[in-house]
Amino acid sequence: MKRTTGQDRSRTRNWRPATRAVRGGTWRSEQGETSEALFLTSGYCYDAAGVAAARFAGEDDGMTYSRLQNPTVQMLEERIALLEGAESCRTQASGMAAMTTALLCQLSAGDHMVSARAAFGSCRWIVDNLLPRFGIETTIVDARDNAAWEAAIQPNTKVFFFETPANPTMDIADLEFICGLAKSHGITSVVDNAFCTPALQRPLEWGADVVAYSATKMMDGQGRVIAGAVAGSAEFINDVLLPFQRNTGPIIAPFNAWVVLKSLETLDLRIRRQSANALKLGEFVQDRVPVILHPWLDSHPQQNLAKKQMDDCGPIFSMVLEGGRAQAHAVLDALELIDISNNIGDSRSLMCHPASTTHHNMGPEGREAAGVYEGMLRINVGLEDPDDLIEDLDRAFASAGL
Numbered sequence: 554m555k556r557t558t559g560q561d562r563s564r565t566r567n568w569r570p571a572t573r574a575v576r577g578g579t580w581r582s583e584q585g586e587t588s589e590a591l592f593l594t595s596g597y598c599y600d601a602a603g604v605a606a607a608r609f610a611g612e613d614d615g616m617t618y619s620r621l622q623n624p625t626v627q628m629l630e631e632r633i634a635l636l637e638g639a640e641s642c643r644t645q646a647s648g649m650a651a652m653t654t655a656l657l658c659q660l661s662a663g664d665h666m667v668s669a670r671a672a673f674g675s676c677r678w679i680v681d682n683l684l685p686r687f688g689i690e691t692t693i694v695d696a697r698d699n700a701a702w703e704a705a706i707q708p709n710t711k712v713f714f715f716e717t718p719a720n721p722t723m724d725i726a727d728l729e730f731i732c733g734l735a736k737s738h739g740i741t742s743v744v745d746n747a748f749c750t751p752a753l754q755r756p757l758e759w760g761a762d763v764v765a766y767s768a769t770k771m772m773d774g775q776g777r778v779i780a781g782a783v784a785g786s787a788e789f790i791n792d793v794l795l796p797f798q799r800n801t802g803p804i805i806a807p808f809n810a811w812v813v814l815k816s817l818e819t820l821d822l823r824i825r826r827q828s829a830n831a832l833k834l835g836e837f838v839q840d841r842v843p844v845i846l847h848p849w850l851d852s853h854p855q856q857n858l859a860k861k862q863m864d865d866c867g868p869i870f871s872m873v874l875e876g877g878r879a880q881a882h883a884v885l886d887a888l889e890l891i892d893i894s895n896n897i898g899d900s901r902s903l904m905c906h907p908a909s910t911t912h913h914n915m916g917p918e919g920r921e922a923a924g925v926y927e928g929m930l931r932i933n934v935g936l937e938d939p940d941d942l943i944e945d946l947d948r949a950f951a952s953a954g955l
């Protein structure tokens with residue numbers, strides 16, 4: 554294996570984002586392949602016993618076992634680190650494996666964590682159910698309320714955990730304020746950046762310590778694989794995250810890593826076009842529904858903050874209908890082009906009713922408190938012609954009485 558220029562940090566650091574997305578992290582075998590190779594191997598052989606010993610002693614750079622290192626996986630990790638502007642990155646089997654690893658690797662019994670109210674359903678399950686079982690205390694705050702973050706800090710607060718924009722309420726958390734507050738108290742901020750990806754929002758530039766991803770979403774972007782990633786300082790990744798990850802093993806399969814690696818080459822193109830389509834659809838939808846939650850529209854109370862920290866609106870927005878679950882389901886059932894699906898970031902337009910799917914487990918009171926209303930619909934706008942999408946929505950709205 555030869556490292557190409559994509560592996561030489563002193564050169565890649567100067568590359569602009571589009572170049573990093575296509576070239577970053579590339580290794581080439583002696584075959585000189587143009588496209589990155591897929592290494593489906595669980596182990597590695599050594600030329601001599603002494604080489605094996607040197608590798609296990611950490612005196613030789615080579616690989617020993619694919620739970621610990623794999624060339625295809627390392628190419629992906631290097632490319633994500635470059636896009637995020639992070640010193641280091643490690644990938645996991647899913648977004649939830651990434652969140653779990655990013656939190657459990659640094660929290661211990663007796664610690665306290667502050668977490669955002671509006672969050673991906675499984676993230677809330679970890680905060681509400683898993684961490685307390687291990688003696689980790691959690692406080693839930695409204696992520697939009699800067700004073701609430703400050704008020705929630707205790708002497709044993711170790712971590713702030715939030716996503717922005719939040720799923721599915723499109724709440725925006727103030728990255729600069731919250732991450733700055735964390736820093737000044739020695740608290741580690743962990744930001745779930747699945748909605749934006751580094752193509753639209755780089756939390757580390759606003760002072761975040763750790764960024765965690767579902768790479769299943771915009772990074773794959775074509776609805777094929779489940780994947781996750783955590784990026785941060787070399788010290789955090791090597792000293793805090795890696796001992797946990799190497800020994801517990803929530804690693805990504807090389808095939809899935811390869812799919813995401815190739816997808817990163819088109820991430821910026823896809824997310825820019827999907828954002829443009831999402832803005833066009835939002836402008837159509839706002840005249841038809843009582844409430845639209847879209848960070849780029851004037852009706853969003855945090856539009857200025859969104860525009861400060863995001864480069865574009867991203868593919869996702871939500872709306873709330875007056876007719877509750879029945880009317881929301883009626884819209885979904887009348888769609889002909891847009892699919893009923895709970896995935897996001899896909900190049901296909903997908904729509905779902907969070908209260909009966911992704912946020913079903915929270916129960917009615919939990920949903921009400923988290924702002925996930927019965928009449929809420931969330932849409933992921935894809936790469937289709939936006940006029941076809943508008944026609945489909947127009948027909949579905951009309952048939953549901955809107």
Ligand SMILES: *Cc1c(COP(=O)(O)O)cnc(C)c1O
Nearest residue numbers: 647648649673720747767769780
């Ligand atoms: C999808 C998602 C996750 C979980 O990722 P998986 O890849 O499905 O495990 C976490 N956070 C957010 C914001 C998500 O959208």
